Amino acid sequence: MTNSELKQKANEVRKGIVTSVHSAKAGHPGGSLSAADMFTFLYFEEMNIDPKNPKMEGRDRFVLSKGHTAPGLYSVLANRGYFPVEDLTTLRKLGSYLQGHPCMQETPGVDMSSGSLGQGVSAAVGMALAAKLDKKDYRVYTLLGDGEIQEGQVWEASMFAGAHKLNNLCVIVDNNGLQIDGKIEDVCCPYPIDKKFEAFNFNVINIDGHDFDQIRKALADARACTDKPTAVIMKTTKGKGVSFMENNAGWHGKAPNDEEYATAMADLAAIDAQLKEGN
């Protein structure tokens, strides 16, 4: 896909995020929107997957360690064809297969249940280890929040991945700079994030998480790395694409009301128009 096509897809993914969270009257739009470009690249470009065969043997795996951004994962899965986009409005509702946090038994395309922070990355390490044990060449991607890395288990998992040279593992940190209680550096500063992963024997790549050229190159470099797991630290804007949500910690876990929803969708429609003009 061209960058222009990817941008359009990412905008559709963002619409799905905003629509599902609005419909649920709850959920986590901020960190879903910040990661929407990465979600889009992973599912439309990077990963070896088949929406018609979600459990395809030898597929690449994805674990959403920051499981609260399930609206982002669900939206990209729906847009990629795993299930109907219309179903996104069932998010968090009784009887829906789109649970508040990812559930691998309910949702096609979800490779691991997650949501309790710090745990998904360990499961991703286990998947990468399974590939090594079975001498298979699938890759494993996991997305973490920058607040999430305050959890000690993240560093247990990283120490193991570095020690075992799991070069088939790609850890992505969504560095949008905000967590529930405020700026990450004010709550409990995790910086420098890149130096920490370097110290745990990772191949570390810093990028702008909204630049598809940089995303493409980072993930290609990760694939090319033969002796280390890769950590992609991506600088992003929390709430990206929706004017009033951008860089506002208050939109970490809050749904837009009807009026706000209309504004959000108008913002995303304006991005659509811009993208079309650019073509």
Add this chain to the structure above:
Amino acid sequence: MGDKIATRESYGNALVACAEDFPNLVVLDADLAGATKTGTFKKAYPDRHIDCGIAECNMTGIAAGLATCGKIPFVSSFAMFAAGRNFEQVRNSIGYPHLNVKIGATHAGITVGEDGATHQCNEDIALMRTIPGMTVIVPSDDIEAKAAVRAALEMNGPVYLRFGRAAVPVINDNPDYRFEIGKGVKLKDGNDVTIIATGICVDSALNAASILEEKGIKADVINIHTIKPLDEKIVIESAKKTGKVFTVEEHSVIGGLGSAVCDCLSANAPTKVVKIGMNDCFGESGPAAALVAKYGLDGEGVAKTILANI
């Protein structure tokens, strides 16, 4: 009765014995392979043993990830860490997705001995049995421990197996013995009292029954090796017959075998139940046998409690 052997030894031996039949079996440790006896497996199958270092929560998550890719991981550590430290990892990363991970928890209960209270886990059965879909097995001796490991591998889904550090007598060496998950074993028939025991306390229950017999009291003795799912039929039948039930376990009286039996009987056949176990207290350092005696979990202690309550 055969020689004494610790069920952790049986665990290590059983893993080796099952390795060829279950090619997807892998064993994970957190720097305790020597103590959990999985070192036996590590020696025989080094490529299928993964030492995760001293990081039990990560080990549990790795096991979950391995299971999603078709492996059957056995996670090994002391009960204190495998169930205690790890509780939420077991619940959310293994229990909720109902993954095919087996947890081999050794050094359970006070028979850890000299290491003392920090390492004597008397709460693990309570923690594990609250997780939906979790099977909880507490073998009583070498024969049962080995059978339990194989049975756990044969079933799909998470299983918690509890093993001990101290050598215990072999009590199931009879030709009729067969192990089935969820099926209690009647060891003695009697009409006066019911003694339901699990793990190493099954031997204490048998000894207590002998002491009671000398005093003319005949006990039904039931070995409940599977705490969950509980064999309700055998419990209800015996309770209805004797009307007096005693449970014996090397575990807190809160949440363990005793509680499981009470849950069952209060709903099906209300019966007075006396729970013999750790009475809402921590253990302490000392030789295993001395601790078992001090806390009233040996045959004499169990008999004494029964006599005081009938």
